[in-house]
Amino acid sequence: MEPFNQPDLSVHLGKVQLANPVLTASGTCGYSMELRDFVDLTRLGGFITKSITLEPRPGNPPQRTCETHSGMLNAIGLANVGLELFCEEKIPLLQRLPVPVFVNVAGKTIEEYVAVASRLYGLEPVRGLELNVSCPNVREGGMTFGKDPRLLAELVRAVRKACPDTLLIVKLTPNVTDITLLARAAVDAGADVLSLVNTFTGMAIDIETRKPVLGNRVGGLSGPAIKPIALYLVHQVYQAVAKPAGIPLIGLGGITCSHDALEFILAGATAVSVGTAVLVRPSCLVQIIDGIQTYLIRYRCKKVTEIIGSLQ
Amino acid sequence: MGNSIGQTPKMPRRGEFTARVADQIHLGDGNNSLLLALAGQPADCLAQAKAGQFIQVACRDLNDFRQTDPLLRRPFSIAGISKNYQQLRPHSDAKPAGFEGLFLEIIYRVLGPGTAWLSRQKAGDSINLLGPLGNGFSLPGDPNEKVILIGGGVGLPPLYFLADQLSQAGFTNLLGFAGARTKSHFETAANLAKLPSDPLIPAAVLEPFARSKTDAILATEDRSIGFPGSIVQALEMFLQKRSDWNQARIYTCGPKGMLKAVADLARRHNLAGQVCMENYMSCGIGLCQSCVVAVKTAAAEPDGTAGKYKLVCSNGPVFDMEKIIWD
Numbered sequence: 164m165e166p167f168n169q170p171d172l173s174v175h176l177g178k179v180q181l182a183n184p185v186l187t188a189s190g191t192c193g194y195s196m197e198l199r200d201f202v203d204l205t206r207l208g209g210f211i212t213k214s215i216t217l218e219p220r221p222g223n224p225p226q227r228t229c230e231t232h233s234g235m236l237n238a239i240g241l242a243n244v245g246l247e248l249f250c251e252e253k254i255p256l257l258q259r260l261p262v263p264v265f266v267n268v269a270g271k272t273i274e275e276y277v278a279v280a281s282r283l284y285g286l287e288p289v290r291g292l293e294l295n296v297s298c299p300n301v302r303e304g305g306m307t308f309g310k311d312p313r314l315l316a317e318l319v320r321a322v323r324k325a326c327p328d329t330l331l332i333v334k335l336t337p338n339v340t341d342i343t344l345l346a347r348a349a350v351d352a353g354a355d356v357l358s359l360v361n362t363f364t365g366m367a368i369d370i371e372t373r374k375p376v377l378g379n380r381v382g383g384l385s386g387p388a389i390k391p392i393a394l395y396l397v398h399q400v401y402q403a404v405a406k407p408a409g410i411p412l413i414g415l416g417g418i419t420c421s422h423d424a425l426e427f428i429l430a431g432a433t434a435v436s437v438g439t440a441v442l443v444r445p446s447c448l449v450q451i452i453d454g455i456q457t458y459l460i461r462y463r464c465k466k467v468t469e470i471i472g473s474l475q
Numbered sequence: 476m477g478n479s480i481g482q483t484p485k486m487p488r489r490g491e492f493t494a495r496v497a498d499q500i501h502l503g504d505g506n507n508s509l510l511l512a513l514a515g516q517p518a519d520c521l522a523q524a525k526a527g528q529f530i531q532v533a534c535r536d537l538n539d540f541r542q543t544d545p546l547l548r549r550p551f552s553i554a555g556i557s558k559n560y561q562q563l564r565p566h567s568d569a570k571p572a573g574f575e576g577l578f579l580e581i582i583y584r585v586l587g588p589g590t591a592w593l594s595r596q597k598a599g600d601s602i603n604l605l606g607p608l609g610n611g612f613s614l615p616g617d618p619n620e621k622v623i624l625i626g627g628g629v630g631l632p633p634l635y636f637l638a639d640q641l642s643q644a645g646f647t648n649l650l651g652f653a654g655a656r657t658k659s660h661f662e663t664a665a666n667l668a669k670l671p672s673d674p675l676i677p678a679a680v681l682e683p684f685a686r687s688k689t690d691a692i693l694a695t696e697d698r699s700i701g702f703p704g705s706i707v708q709a710l711e712m713f714l715q716k717r718s719d720w721n722q723a724r725i726y727t728c729g730p731k732g733m734l735k736a737v738a739d740l741a742r743r744h745n746l747a748g749q750v751c752m753e754n755y756m757s758c759g760i761g762l763c764q765s766c767v768v769a770v771k772t773a774a775a776e777p778d779g780t781a782g783k784y785k786l787v788c789s790n791g792p793v794f795d796m797e798k799i800i801w802d
Binding site: 191192193197198200201221222225226227228229230231232233234235237239242386387388419420422423439441442443444445446 | 487488489490491533537540543544545546547548603605754755757758760761762763764765766767768783784789
């Protein structure tokens with residue numbers, strides 16, 4: 164066999180090894196079983212669940228999503244089954260996934276984050292927690308934590324203390340003036356991995372009714388429309404925080420194909436998450452993995468890790 | 476497509492498939508009928524579809540990554556499925572060459588960039604779809620039961636498919652109620668010459684119902700043909716005149732206002748039935764949680780759906796009529 168026909172796609176997020184750098188993005192991939200008829204989930208690098216909160220949440224009033232030019236606004240409102248039902252019903256299903264599972268955690272208070280994190284801590288098959296401190300669609304959706312470096316540090320320290328050796332991912336919001344301040348605060352407080360970015364706050368107005376299109380009035384913009392900005396923020400955080408601190412990044416924001424994913428990897432992302440594109444075509448996850456492999460073969464790279472942050 | 480984890484079913488119940496356009500015809504009032512051809516496993520899979528189920532159609536070339544608009548798929552109810560081209564195209568002389576397997580019909584109105592793209596697709600073009608999605612109508616247990624199918628505008632197609640499936644299951648007491656804004660909606664489908672002078676007398680006037688031995692009553696809001704007014708008023712007056720239909724099972728699909736009126740009528744007449752809901756939808760497969768509809772339920776349901784909201788795409792689109800909270 165040619166030496167370059169089977170490049171090594173595996174990457175590490177802290178101590179967790181992924182077979183490849185492609186993950187699902189929280190909130191767009193349910194609890195995994197929704198996807199199984201449309202994509203071979205065993206191919207994924209890892210699976211990140213929808214946000215889980217302590218209590219079940221019905222979510223925001225409709226209309227909850229709205230298509231925009233090359234994008235989508237959403238204001239789902241962290242609709243989820245709640246911690247108990249998640250543990251009872253979704254965890255057994257996630258146990259059947261032969262890929263690392265990361266659970267996204269959201270809350271109103273530090274106590275709520277800690278309660279959810281502690282319950283999930285050490286539970287099979289949870290290999291790490293992703294703290295959602297960036298939901299723009301509920302007042303108590305963690306955004307307060309995501310915008311204030313001091314509060315963010317306090318939250319990360321509290322979860323770190325409750326779950327000393329779990330892989331702790333902090334998902335950052337782009338809706339701040341200087342994202343590197345938040346990134347640094349999270350890392351200094353004990354985050355193992357940063358994922359960025361969540362959606363950009365936006366809105367759409369129905370000019371006939373003169374009302375906002377979304378029931379929540381505003382929502383988060385995702386999809387190809389945000390990719391260049393998301394990429395820039397990953398680049399910034401990699402250069403200013405992640406590279407010096409040796410912290411891996413999960414890059415996301417509008418990735419739909421392997422070209423997009425490779426841009427994020429070259430900018431410094433160790434792994435990528437795919438969200439909105441999965442809503443359209445779940446099988447794009449596998450296409451992205453295959454496309455990354457093809458690229459590595461073309462450039463005769465033995466490992467994907469060779470190209471992480473290799474932007475000239 | 477990928478198999479489920481841990482087990483390998485012989486045939487997936489749904490998936491991502493490529494279909495080819497067999498043909499496309501203009502119906503009246505801005506509506507088009509698109510006939511898709513499927514072969515092999517996709518055909519086997521979609522042949523199992525039930526009336527009320529839908530497909531999610533990509534209205535752009537998904538393999539061209541520079542094309543990102545319209546970003547999201549568009550959901551369409553299945554209007555009919557048959558291996559026999561003539562069943563879905565009774566007025567066409569011959570089957571277009573080169574298409575074998577299964578034919579699937581969707582009927583849509585050109586409203587935005589997605590449906591505009593779809594309307595430009597020609598015979599032989601490829602269409603990427605997910606399906607069949609959602610839960611279809613449940614047929615009554617007794618084939619002697621009387622069944623009323625009442626729809627408005629683009630809500631009619633799943634009822635055409637339901638009439639076909641009921642007819643194939645041996646139901647003979649089927650009656651269609653078809654409402655539209657104006658006469659031109661029925662331009663190609665209705666045999667207007669056969670319309671009885673009394674608009675509340677059912678007749679074999681609407682071809683997609685008539686092919687399933689289902690007589691129909693038409694109504695137009697602009698009073699241009701059939702019963703003058705809403706189709707729900709027509710049903711109300713029909714039930715007053717025809718007590719033999721007072722136990723009928725009701726199936727309905729259409730605009731929300733119409734569905735609410737049908738549900739009100741059904742409640743007043745103590746009739747049971749099902750409603751096929753439409754909603755703004757992004758993914759169609761239960762991922763995005765966009766397409767919620769409020770249903771009467773206590774706390775979290777056994778299936779894990781939180782609170783009072785249900786997903787039209789995966790808990791529906793068909794619901795028992797009395798469960799929906801309309802306001």
